Amino acid sequence: MSLQIQMLGTGSAFAKTLYNTSALVRSTNGNVLIDCGYSTPKSLHEINIQPDQIDGIIISHIHADHVGGLEEMAFRLLYEFNHKKTKLFLTQSIAAILWENTLKGGMYNPSDGFTRIEDYFEIVLIDEHIPTEILPGFTVEMITTMHIPHKPNYSLFINDRTFYSADTQFNAELLMQEVVNKRNCHTILHDCQLSGYGAIHATLEQLLTLPHDIQERIYLMHYGDNMMNYIGKTGSMRFIQQHEVLTLS
Numbered sequence: 001m002s003l004q005i006q007m008l009g010t011g012s013a014f015a016k017t018l019y020n021t022s023a024l025v026r027s028t029n030g031n032v033l034i035d036c037g038y039s040t041p042k043s044l045h046e047i048n049i050q051p052d053q054i055d056g057i058i059i060s061h062i063h064a065d066h067v068g069g070l071e072e073m074a075f076r077l078l079y080e081f082n083h084k085k086t087k088l089f090l091t092q093s094i095a096a097i098l099w100e101n102t103l104k105g106g107m108y109n110p111s112d113g114f115t116r117i118e119d120y121f122e123i124v125l126i127d128e129h130i131p132t133e134i135l136p137g138f139t140v141e142m143i144t145t146m147h148i149p150h151k152p153n154y155s156l157f158i159n160d161r162t163f164y165s166a167d168t169q170f171n172a173e174l175l176m177q178e179v180v181n182k183r184n185c186h187t188i189l190h191d192c193q194l195s196g197y198g199a200i201h202a203t204l205e206q207l208l209t210l211p212h213d214i215q216e217r218i219y220l221m222h223y224g225d226n227m228m229n230y231i232g233k234t235g236s237m238r239f240i241q242q243h244e245v246l247t248l249s
């Protein structure tokens with residue numbers, strides 16, 4: 001079975017010409033989103049995918065550029081698609097805060113009986129660090145990574161051979177030991193802050209310290225509007241672009 005990942009956006013949180021970094025995993029068994037930022041529904045619309053064609057959504061962490069589109073997805077599934085509930089794949093740590101800290105403000109509607117996240121989505125809890133089948137032929141392992149201290153955050157292994165960083169600080173040991181030496185991932189999608197001090201994201205400068213054979217596996221995402229100024233300056237790493245498709249297996 002062929003598994004494809006299509007970028008719905010590749011921008012940083014404050015990019016104005018790029019959509020939020022999120023991805024659509026496509027297979028004959030279904031379509032699953034990795035993150036759903038505030039511009040993700042528009043990107044889906046541009047490739048003619050309707051909310052009811054999304055079988056599930058995986059959430060890496062609760063910044064708005066990764067979850068800000070969930071309210072639209074939920075409301076459209078409710079009001080335009082006959083209350084179809086899509087699956088929301090969450091670790092316990094994300095489930096504990098997503099409704100109370102993010103979604104409840106816009107979606108709490110007691111007069112119509114919508115008071116819990118379960119009233120909108122089918123919640124599927126997944127364990128950290130345990131490979132979990134999301135769809136037949138599509139397995140995800142969510143590993144804890146450091147983004148904002150004291151805030152739950154995950155990167156993903158897809159079928160053990162693709163690493164999707166979502167948002168994370170640079171971690172050379174993880175990339176060299178776990179991602180490449182142990183699992184021999186052929187594809188690495190990594191966030192990349194192009195300029196400035198990298199307090200919470202991997203910077204281009206840090207990623208350029210990786211050995212050439214690791215850089216060759218890396219596609220850069222979550223970059224700023226000034227990406228064009230860095231073409232040719234990313235070593236052996238490539239920028240992935242919105243709506244570009246990679247075949248993973």
Ligand SMILES: Nc1ccn([C@@H]2O[C@@H]3COP(=O)(O)O[C@H]3[C@H]2O)c(=O)n1
Nearest residue numbers: 012013014063064065148167199200
């Ligand atoms: N300590 C922090 C926290 C947040 N930020 C910025 O806010 C954005 C939130 O979404 P993001 O994609 O994680 O990128 C973060 C930084 O731009 C930042 O630059 N420093």
Ligand SMILES: [Zn+2]
Nearest residue numbers: 013063065167
């Ligand atoms: Zn982000």
Ligand SMILES: [Zn+2]
Nearest residue numbers: 061063147167
């Ligand atoms: Zn973030």
